[in-house]
Amino acid sequence: MVNFFMDLLFPQMECCICRQPGLYSTRRPWCRSCQEQLIKLQGMLPICDRCGKYLVEGDGPLCQDCQTRTPPFKLSRAVGPYEEPYRISTKVLKFLGRRQLAYRMGKMMAAVVKKEPRFWPIDMIIPVPSTKASIKQRGFSQTELLAQQISKELKVKMYPHLLIRVKETPSQRECTREEREKNLLQAFDVRKADCIKGKNILLVDDVFTTGSTSRECARTLLDNGANQVNVITWATGKGC
Ligand SMILES: [Zn+2]
Ligand SMILES: [Zn+2]
Numbered sequence: 546m547v548n549f550f551m552d553l554l555f556p557q558m559e560c561c562i563c564r565q566p567g568l569y570s571t572r573r574p575w576c577r578s579c580q581e582q583l584i585k586l587q588g589m590l591p592i593c594d595r596c597g598k599y600l601v602e603g604d605g606p607l608c609q610d611c612q613t614r615t616p617p618f619k620l621s622r623a624v625g626p627y628e629e630p631y632r633i634s635t636k637v638l639k640f641l642g643r644r645q646l647a648y649r650m651g652k653m654m655a656a657v658v659k660k661e662p663r664f665w666p667i668d669m670i671i672p673v674p675s676t677k678a679s680i681k682q683r684g685f686s687q688t689e690l691l692a693q694q695i696s697k698e699l700k701v702k703m704y705p706h707l708l709i710r711v712k713e714t715p716s717q718r719e720c721t722r723e724e725r726e727k728n729l730l731q732a733f734d735v736r737k738a739d740c741i742k743g744k745n746i747l748l749v750d751d752v753f754t755t756g757s758t759s760r761e762c763a764r765t766l767l768d769n770g771a772n773q774v775n776v777i778t779w780a781t782g783k784g785c
Contacts, residue, residue, distance in 0.1 A: 556568065557569035557570065557574060557645070560574075560575045560576035560579055561574045561575055561634070561637050561646060562575045562576070562579040562630045562633050562634055562637070563575075563576060563578070563579055563630070565578075565579075570645070571645040571648045571649070572648070572649070573649075574645055574646050574648075574649050575630070575634070575649075579630050582629075582630050583624075583625060583630055583631065583653075586625045586626055586628070586631070587624065587625050589626075590626070590783075591605060592622075592781075593605075593606070593607050593608035593610075593611055594606040594607055595607055595608075595611040595615075595616060595620065595621070596608060596610065596611050596616055596618075596621045596753070596756055596781075597620075597621045597622040597623050597753065597776075597778075597781050598610070598753070598756070598781050598782055598783065599626055599781065599782070599783040600783075601783065610755075610756065616756065616759070616760055616763070617760055617763040617764040617767055617774065618748070618759060618760070618763040618774045618775055618776050619663070619773055619774065619775055620661070620663050620664065620775045620776070621753060621756070621759060621775065621776035621777070621778070621781075622657050622658075622661060622664075622776070622777055622778075623657075623753055623777070623778045623779060623780050623781035624650075624653045624654055624657055624778075624779050624780065625779075625780055625781075626780060626781065626782075626783065627752055627753075627754065627780040627781055627782045627783075631779065631780040632780065634646060634650065634779070635751050635752055635779060635780060638650065638687050638690075638751070639683070639687050639751065640683075644685065644690055647687065647690035647691050647693070647694055648694055650691060650694070650779050651690070651691045651692075651693070651694025651695045651697075651698065652694060652698055653779075654691060654694075654695055654749070654777050654778075654779060655694070655695045655698030655699050656698075657777060658695070658699060658747065658777050659698075659699070663775075664747065664775050664777075666745050667699065667701050667745055667746070667747045667775075668701070668744040668745045668746065669701065669702055669703070669704055669740075669741070669744055669745075669746055669747070670692050670695060670696050670699070670701050670702065670703040670704070670746075670747045670749060671692070671703070671704055671705075671707060671708050671746055671747070671748055671749070671766070672686065672688035672689045672691065672692035672703070672705055672708075672748075672749045672750075673688045673708070673748060673749065673750040673758055673759070673762050674686070674688070674705075674708055674709055674710045674733070675687065675688055675689070675710075676710060676713055676714060677710070677713060678713065686705075687751055688749055688750055688751055689703075689705045691749055691751060691779065692705065692749040695747075695749060695777065699747075701747070704740070706736060707735060707736050707737060707740055707741060708733055708734075708735060708736075708762060708765065708766065709733065709734055709735075709736055710732060710733060711731070711732065711733065711734045712731060712732040714728045714729060714732055722755045722757065725755055725757040725758075726757050726761075729757055729758060729761040730761070732761060733761060733762055733765040734765065735765060735766065735769040738769040738770055741766060741769055741770055741771045742769075742770040742771075743770065743771075743772045744771050744772055745771075745772050745773045745775075746766055746771050746773070746774045746775070747775055747776075747777060748762055748763060748766070748774055748775065748776045748777070749776075749777055749778075750762075750776065750777075750778045751778060751779050751780070752778055752779065752780050752781070752782075753776065753778040753780070753781040753782065754781075754782045755782075759776045759778075762774075763776065
């Protein structure tokens with residue numbers, strides 16, 4: 546119903562990815578050829594069995610990163626590679642505030658979770674908390690929007706305020722892995738540890754790049770008593 550009004554109030558006159566003119570909606574925010582491209586890139590290359598990153602030649606079944614440092618999460622998977630059209634759709638959702646996109650992206654993320662038995666059982670869904678600065682700037686948290694949709698699809702409750710940011714981190718895009726990890730150290734905390742005790746948690750983020758954020762969030766949840774943490778993201782990078 547909300548989607549219906551959103552479409553009525555904010556009709557989309559172009560594909561949100563390639564800007565092909567037409568009438569688009571929450572259920573169909575991008576054109577057929579962009580959809581085909583998204584599907585085509587899914588599962589094209591071998592991925593790391595643990596963190597889901599696309600492997601560089603010669604690696605396998607685990608990437609270099611997972612071989613040297615076992616991640617605290619059990620499994621991480623993404624819908625596709627962090628390249629076009631996956632890259633642009635993340636940016637449109639994040640920077641242009643096309644909330645409607647989260648509906649379709651969340652649906653595709655939920656489909657990946659549904660077909661991977663190792664994700665189950667899932668007791669609760671928790672989004673990676675956005676920085677206060679980014680929520681203030683955009684008025685919403687893109688990870689929470691995605692988690693909301695995944696929660697509807699999987700019929701598992703989403704808890705947006707249990708995992709919180711206790712340290713604001715500068716923009717991580719330009720940072721090296723070492724800088725990212727240093728910035729993220731002790732950046733998260735759990736509000737009501739009782740609620741996550743013994744629970745199997747699905748953590749939701751938009752992009753998995755170095756994996757530093759997922760690692761730190763998962764570690765925080767496990768330190769606070771969670772039984773197991775798995776991660777689902779929209780896109781993921783290649784190699785280390
Ligand atoms: Zn398009
Ligand atoms: Zn890996």
